[in-house]
Amino acid sequence: MAGQIIALASLKGGCGKSTLALNLAAGLARSGSVGLVDSDPQGALRHWADWAESAGGEGLPQVLAGGADPVAVIVEAARRHRYVVVDCPPSLDRVVTRRVLRRVDRVLIPVLPSPLDLWACAETVAAVREAREHNPGLRAWLLINQAEPSSALSRAMSRALSSLDVPTLSCAVRRRAAFRTAALEGVSVYQLGARGREAAREIDQVIEEVNRT
Numbered sequence: 130m131a132g133q134i135i136a137l138a139s140l141k142g143g144c145g146k147s148t149l150a151l152n153l154a155a156g157l158a159r160s161g162s163v164g165l166v167d168s169d170p171q172g173a174l175r176h177w178a179d180w181a182e183s184a185g186g187e188g189l190p191q192v193l194a195g196g197a198d199p200v201a202v203i204v205e206a207a208r209r210h211r212y213v214v215v216d217c218p219p220s221l222d223r224v225v226t227r228r229v230l231r232r233v234d235r236v237l238i239p240v241l242p243s244p245l246d247l248w249a250c251a252e253t254v255a256a257v258r259e260a261r262e263h264n265p266g267l268r269a270w271l272l273i274n275q276a277e278p279s280s281a282l283s284r285a286m287s288r289a290l291s292s293l294d295v296p297t298l299s300c301a302v303r304r305r306a307a308f309r310t311a312a313l314e315g316v317s318v319y320q321l322g323a324r325g326r327e328a329a330r331e332i333d334q335v336i337e338e339v340n341r342t
């Protein structure tokens with residue numbers, strides 16, 4: 130992922146964009162400097178970073194507020210950092226997400242393992258298609274988030290996933306208390322020690338698969 134800009138985007142809210150952006154940024158930070166751009170006007174990552182600071186925590190990548198022009202912040206961050214991770218806003222702010230998609234190299238679209246969530250991400254896939262008219266090199270993957278331990282995806286889910294013209298990463302991120310605990314403690318799962326080990330391993334796998342494919 131050297132020199133790469135990667136966004137977490139979905140026009141569906143609450144699928145894990147901010148959680149995954151922060152933890153992927155923390156994972157990438159172990160191999161190079163990372164700028165984490167918060168393009169969400171609600172500033173979830175800013176709150177997370179402020180929380181970390183007030184708790185005396187360390188180790189979160191630098192959070193850059195996207196402000197009124199997140200694309201300019203992304204371009205500037207790409208000059209300074211080896212990796213740039215961009216957290217996109219929730220569903221309501223389609224304009225920002227569409228602008229970001231025109232500028233990034235890669236996008237991960239988190240999707241919860243339920244048919245309703247899957248159908249709802251068709252709109253994000255359409256936004257990726259549209260962005261490629263301006264940004265033909267844009268690479269995109271769906272990432273199953275909050276997978277349940279025992280749940281192999283139903284056949285209907287697998288069929289629906291394969292009908293979308295964006296591939297699904299073969300690794301998934303499970304529903305784990307560690308992701309919530311990390312947010313509560315103002316850290317990433319990498320700083321949770323044994324409590325975050327499995328979660329951190331999953332984030333490493335996501336990074337590895339995105340790098341490899």
Ligand SMILES: Nc1ncnc2c1ncn2[C@@H]1O[C@H](COP(=O)(O)OP(=O)(O)OP(=O)(O)O)[C@@H](O)[C@H]1O
Binds near residue numbers: 148173306
């Ligand atoms: N893998 C996971 N395991 C457990 N909880 C998770 C996981 N991923 C996300 N969550 C929790 O799900 C909720 C929504 O996650 P998050 O805020 O990251 O989603 P989002 O897509 O950024 O939402 P929004 O669209 O509002 O910006 C949060 O409470 C978060 O802690």
Ligand SMILES: [Mg+2]
Binds near residue numbers: 146147148169217218
């Ligand atoms: Mg968010």
